[in-house]
Every structure is written in structure tokens, then in C-alpha cells.
Amino acid sequence: MRQAVILGSSDTKRTIYLEKAAAQEGVSVTLVDWQDWETYHDLPDAEELLVKIDPPRWTSCSLAKLNQLADGYMHELEQLSRLAKCRAVTFLNEPSVIAGLLDKRACKERLQQAGLPVTETIRLSDCSNDGKLTVEMLLEEMRRQRVHQVFIKPVMGSGAAGVSALRWNARTGQMALYTCALLDADAGLINTKCLRRFSKAKDILPLLRQILALDCIIERWYPKAVHQGCSYDLRAVVQEGKVDFLLARLSKGGPITNLHLNNHPLEITALGLSEQLLEDIAILCRDCVKAYPGLRSAGIDILLEKGHMRPRIIEMNAQGDLIYQDIYHENVIYSHQARMIKNWLQMEALKEAL
Amino acid sequence: MQFELVEEDNINVSKQTYYYDYEEYEDDKGPATMIEEILAHDAFPKLDELVIGNWGAWDGSCQPIIDGIIENKEKFSHIQKVFIGNMDYEACEVSWILQGNYSKLWAAMPQLRELTIKGSNELVLGEICHEELEALTIICGGLPVSVIQSIQNAKLPKLKKLLLFIGVENYGFDGNENTIKELLAHAQFPELTELGITDSEIQDELTEVVLDSKFMEQITTLDLSNGTLTDKGGALLLEKIPQYPNIRKLDIHHNYLSVNMAKKLEALPIEVDASEIEQSWAHGGRIYMNALLTE
Numbered sequence: 018m019r020q021a022v023i024l025g026s027s028d029t030k031r032t033i034y035l036e037k038a039a040a041q042e043g044v045s046v047t048l049v050d051w052q053d054w055e056t057y058h059d060l061p062d063a064e065e066l067l068v069k070i071d072p073p074r075w076t077s078c079s080l081a082k083l084n085q086l087a088d089g090y091m092h093e094l095e096q097l098s099r100l101a102k103c104r105a106v107t108f109l110n111e112p113s114v115i116a117g118l119l120d121k122r123a124c125k126e127r128l129q130q131a132g133l134p135v136t137e138t139i140r141l142s143d144c145s146n147d148g149k150l151t152v153e154m155l156l157e158e159m160r161r162q163r164v165h166q167v168f169i170k171p172v173m174g175s176g177a178a179g180v181s182a183l184r185w186n187a188r189t190g191q192m193a194l195y196t197c198a199l200l201d202a203d204a205g206l207i208n209t210k211c212l213r214r215f216s217k218a219k220d221i222l223p224l225l226r227q228i229l230a231l232d233c234i235i236e237r238w239y240p241k242a243v244h245q246g247c248s249y250d251l252r253a254v255v256q257e258g259k260v261d262f263l264l265a266r267l268s269k270g271g272p273i274t275n276l277h278l279n280n281h282p283l284e285i286t287a288l289g290l291s292e293q294l295l296e297d298i299a300i301l302c303r304d305c306v307k308a309y310p311g312l313r314s315a316g317i318d319i320l321l322e323k324g325h326m327r328p329r330i331i332e333m334n335a336q337g338d339l340i341y342q343d344i345y346h347e348n349v350i351y352s353h354q355a356r357m358i359k360n361w362l363q364m365e366a367l368k369e370a371l
Numbered sequence: 372m373q374f375e376l377v378e379e380d381n382i383n384v385s386k387q388t389y390y391y392d393y394e395e396y397e398d399d400k401g402p403a404t405m406i407e408e409i410l411a412h413d414a415f416p417k418l419d420e421l422v423i424g425n426w427g428a429w430d431g432s433c434q435p436i437i438d439g440i441i442e443n444k445e446k447f448s449h450i451q452k453v454f455i456g457n458m459d460y461e462a463c464e465v466s467w468i469l470q471g472n473y474s475k476l477w478a479a480m481p482q483l484r485e486l487t488i489k490g491s492n493e494l495v496l497g498e499i500c501h502e503e504l505e506a507l508t509i510i511c512g513g514l515p516v517s518v519i520q521s522i523q524n525a526k527l528p529k530l531k532k533l534l535l536f537i538g539v540e541n542y543g544f545d546g547n548e549n550t551i552k553e554l555l556a557h558a559q560f561p562e563l564t565e566l567g568i569t570d571s572e573i574q575d576e577l578t579e580v581v582l583d584s585k586f587m588e589q590i591t592t593l594d595l596s597n598g599t600l601t602d603k604g605g606a607l608l609l610e611k612i613p614q615y616p617n618i619r620k621l622d623i624h625h626n627y628l629s630v631n632m633a634k635k636l637e638a639l640p641i642e643v644d645a646s647e648i649e650q651s652w653a654h655g656g657r658i659y660m661n662a663l664l665t666e
Binding site: 163164165184186188189191193216239240243248322323324325 | 461
């Protein structure tokens with residue numbers, strides 16, 4: 018007996034819209050709730066399983082717990098990998114690949130090794146302090162490299178959690194910090210999902226110390242391409258090496274473009290990008306996925322540099338397939354996944370018949 | 372040097388932004404190297420509009436650019452429109468843009484029709500005397516009184532459009548509603564048809580000042596956008612605008628009006644943009660509202 022499984026959560030849009038698409042393809046998908054998996058560490062009793070792993074629900078807004086939550090999730094992914102060694106389980110995205118992409122630092126290094134253009138990581142010349150980055154070290158490095166604006170991203174974060182954009186004028190000492198993180202007197206460092214701008218060092222420095230303590234990567238803050246006064250980047254959903262969906266994420270008045278921050282999504286055609294550029298982006302996305310065997314579905318964030326329009330990969334996410342602008346319209350992404358499930362079921366049936 | 376084509380009609384490129392990207396800045400390019408590179412650019416002689424983007428604006432004033440234009444004024448004699456500081460927040464905080472002294476530019480560019488300046492840090496306009504200038508726009512997070520006084524005393528007989536971002540105290544606006552009252556009382560712009568007093572956190576008070584000014588008799592476009600206009604200012608507009616049949620366009624986008632007031636204003640028999648209604652928020656017993664550009 019063969020069975021397709023979503024390891025996820027009921028009543029989430031990911032589950033609902035994949036189930037809808039599967040029903041349209043005439044295939045059934047069984048939901049295994051993350052809570053059940055964490056209790057029993059087992060999947061349905063079938064000879065052959067195809068498992069799609071959706072992210073578990075993280076309800077805490079505490080950024081201090083980010084690494085702890087990520088560690089727990091990594092552990093579960095390891096358990097899933099182990100299970101596949103003793104049972105016939107195929108994954109839509111391999112758990113080890115999902116884990117690999119959760120680590121922004123490792124992902125960036127892998128893409129760079131593959132010769133792919135990524136947003137540049139600012140490397141520290143001072144490796145003292147056990148590799149832990151302090152505010153003073155960061156500012157000194159910015160001064161030394163003449164970089165006046167950077168992005169600071171928790172290595173294990175997802176979405177815009179803890180992501181901050183810092184400007185520092187080494188000549189005048191002026192600072193500006195754009196972030197969704199906030200220091201709460203009771204809860205400590207929290208993610209507010211609301212972008213704020215701080216301009217006073219007395220507000221910025223304590224916040225920055227807490228953010229850097231999360232283990233962060235530092236990236237160059239590139240001026241992004243602009244459409245009608247709004248800067249934007251792109252989110253591609255790439256499945257089986259093909260770009261299924263490409264969306265622009267516009268931001269007016271803030272450098273952080275994330276669909277969870279009330280940024281404005283825009284159809285790619287409205288940007289008027291050239292055919293050549295779109296083709297370059299598609300090839301780049303395909304090459305990124307190739308760098309991760311076992312990755313069938315990925316969300317890829319792409320920056321287009323203002324002026325040059327040079328594409329650079331910001332980050333990749335093995336669970337970046339939920340795009341509201343798709344599910345509420347043609348549901349292309351989950352329909353493709355439903356066809357992948359259907360094909361798998363048919364192939365397995367064929368193998369059995371032979 | 373980056374050349375960003377802004378507009379083209381397939382034959383003549385008329386407008387182009389010149390700027391340095393981060394790699395060039397890190398390779399020691401800056402305002403001192405820009406004019407020479409602009410003059411060497413093939414397309415430059417065909418331009419009628421010169422737009423200067425980022426020159427490393429947080430690190431150095433644009434004075435070498437202004438001085439370069441003045442020193443090479445004959446080579447810039449075909450330029451009718453100048454915009455210095457065309458960069459968004461991705462490139463530089465507006466309040467960090469180091470502007471310059473334009474005192475000598477007026478005489479050096481007698482053909483100039485439009486001047487747009489972004490940023491007010493270190494901005495000096497000096498004694499403004501220009502026979503041909505038709506449009507003056509200053510975009511900033513806080514406009515110093517010294518700059519407002521230069522405009523107040525300006526001799527601009529052909530000025531048709533004046534657009535000022537007033538901004539906030541933290542970023543350079545060191546005046547109040549009386550500063551703008553004096554500006555509008557003393558300024559002599561007989562040809563003015565477009566007046567913009569925008570981006571203020573005292574937008575209601577400035578609305579009252581503008582509505583009581585002599586320019587209401589002559590302008591056709593009134594711009595009070597991007598500020599903290601509430602129903603108080605909205606009610607004044609509703610009462611006064613019908614008294615001026617010369618007003619054909621009212622721009623009050625980005626405001627804190629009630630939906631009801633916005634609808635009433637949009638029902639005026641003129642072109643009205645009352646879009647982008649913002650929500651104020653309360654904290655510690657205070658109501659907070661932001662003008663659009665306050666950094």
C-alpha cells in the first residue's frame with residue numbers, strides 16, 4: 018500500500034490548499050500533525066510513503082528562543098531522516114536539505130562554492146572573542162571596509178524574525194536601525210512583525226547587542242531595484258527545477274521586504290523586466306536548486322541591484338511554498354505538488370506491477 | 372560612474388541620473404570625481420536635465436559637484452533642469468545627505484528652469500536672484516529657517532512652482548507656523564501657480580496659514596500632502612477652497628483625515644487626491660502621527 022502524507026498542522030493554509038489541489042488531481046493525502054509525530058515519532062503504517070514536511074507552528078515571539086526552537090526542529094528532521102533508513106519513505110524535500118537551508122550561513126557558503134551570485138557576507142578580520150560578534154567589532158569592520166550599511170540576520174531565523182538593517186556613519190557617528198525586533202522589559206528580545214526605525218544610539222546599541230548575541234550573519238545592504246517609488250525584491254517558488262511562481266515584494270519606507278510585514282506583493286509582469294533578465298533569474302533559480310540534491314520545492318529570495326539589475330540570491334527556504342497571491346488564484350504551486358504526488362503514486366504502482 | 376536612464380523617447384535621451392554605486396564609493400570615487408566623469412559621458416551634451424544621485428552623500432557634501440558646474444558653466448549651458456540628491460532611503464537617509472551652498476549657482480546657470488534639491492543638511496541657498504527659474508523643489512526631513520528666509524527674499528519673477536517639504540524639528544525644521552506665514556507674506560512670486568507646503572507635523576496649522584495667504588488668489592494647484600492633516604485642516608479646506616475658483620487641483624494624499632472628511636473633500640468640484648489615509652496611534656496618553664518624510 019502506498020500513501021502520501023503531509024507532516025504539518027491542520028487548518029493551516031499550507032495543508033488546506035495542498036489538500037484542495039490533491040482532491041482535484043484525484044489523489045488523497047493524509048495529514049499527520051506535528052504534535053502526533055513529536056509524541057510517537059512514527060508515520061502511518063504503509064509499505065511506501067511519500068512525505069511532505071511542512072514547518073511546525075512556532076507561537077513564541079521571543080527571539081531569545083529562536084535558536085532553541087530551531088535546534089528542536091533540527092532534531093525532529095534528523096529523526097525523520099533516520100526513519101527513512103529503516104522504512105520505505107520518500108520525501109518531497111529531504112529532511113537533511115530542509116535542515117541545511119535553515120542555516121543561512123551554510124546555505125550562503127554552499128551557493129558561493131557553486132559559483133552562484135549571493136548577497137555578500139561581510140567577513141570579520143577580528144576573530145577574537147570566540148567568533149562571537151560584538152557591536153564594537155561590527156562597527157570597526159564597517160569602518161575598515163568602508164561599508165556604511167548592512168543587514169544583520171540571525172543564522173537560524175525564518176521570515177523576518179530578528180532581521181535588522183543598520184546604517185552607521187563612521188565620520189559623524191550617526192546611526193539608523195530598521196528592525197522588527199524590540200526589547201521588552203518583561204519578555205526580553207521579541208519579534209513584533211512591525212518594522213520600526215530607531216535613530217538614537219542609546220536606543221540602537223542595547224538592541225543591537227541582543228540581536229548580535231543570537232549568532233548572526235552580516236550582509237551588505239544593497240540598494241534594491243525600485244518600481245514606482247517602492248524598492249522591491251523577488252520571491253520565486255521553484256519546483257522540479259522550474260519557476261512555478263515569481264512575485265515582487267515591494268516596500269515603501271523600509272528596507273526589509275517580507276510578505277509577513279504588510280509589504281505589497283506585485284505581479285512580476287507589472288515590473289516590465291526584460292525577457293533576458295527573467296531568463297537569467299530562472300536559470301539562477303534552477304542552479305540554486307541543483308546545489309541541493311533532494312530539494313524538489315524551494316522558495317528563493319532574489320535581489321536585483323538598483324541600476325545594474327544584477328540578480329543575487331538573498332536566501333533559500335525549503336518550505337517557502339506558501340504564496341497567498343497564488344493560493345487565492347490558481348493555486349499553481351500546490352497543484353504542481355499534487356501532480357508530483359500523483360506521479361509518485363503511479364510510478365510506485367507501475368513498479369509493483371512489473 | 373553609473374548612468375541610469377530615467378526617460379527616453381527612443382531618439383533623444385533627455386534625462387539621466389548620474390550616481391556612484393557602493394563599489395565605486397569603496398574605490399574612492401566621490402563628489403570630487405563626478406563632474407569630470409559627467410562631462411566625459413557621450414550622452415551628456417544631449418541632455419537638458421541633469422540628475423545627480425548618490426555621490427557618497429553621507430560622507431561628503433555635494434559642494435564639489437556644485438562648484439564643478441559653476442567652474443564649467445559654459446559646458447552646462449544646455450542644462451535647463453537640475454536635481455541634486457536624487458536617492459532613496461536604500462542609498463542614504465535623507466537627513467544624512469550632505470548638501471551644499473548654491474549661492475553662486477544662480478548666476479552660473481541663467482538658463483535654469485527647474486531646480487530640485489534633496490536633503491537639507493548644510494544646505495545654503497544664499498541670495499536667490501534668477502530671471503528664468505520656474506520651479507523650485509526642496510525635499511527633506513526638516514527645512515531650516517535660514518533656507519526658508521532665502522526663499523522668502525528670493526527674486527524669482529518667473530517662478531511658477533514652489534514645493535517645500537517642511538519636515539520636523541529633529542531633522543532641521545527650526546521654525547513654526549509663523550515662519551511659513553512670514554514666507555508667504557513677504558515672498559514675491561507673481562507667476563506662481565503651484566504651491567506646496569508639505570510633509571509637516573503641524574500640517575493643520577500650515578493649512579490655515581496657506582489658506583490665509585495672498586497666493587490663494589493666484590494659484591491653480593495647492594499641495595498640502597504628506598503631512599499630518601486631520602479633520603481640523605480638512606474642515607478649513609472644505610470651507611475655504613470653494614471661495615477660490617482659480618484652484619483646480621488639491622493634493623492632500625498621506626493624511627490623517629476621517630474617511631467621511633476625505634469623501635467630502637473628494638466631492639469638491641476640483642481634482643482632489645485624498646488617498647493614503649494613515650492611522651494615528653496612542654501611547655502614554657498621547658496621539659502620534661507622522662509626516663511622510665521625517666528622517
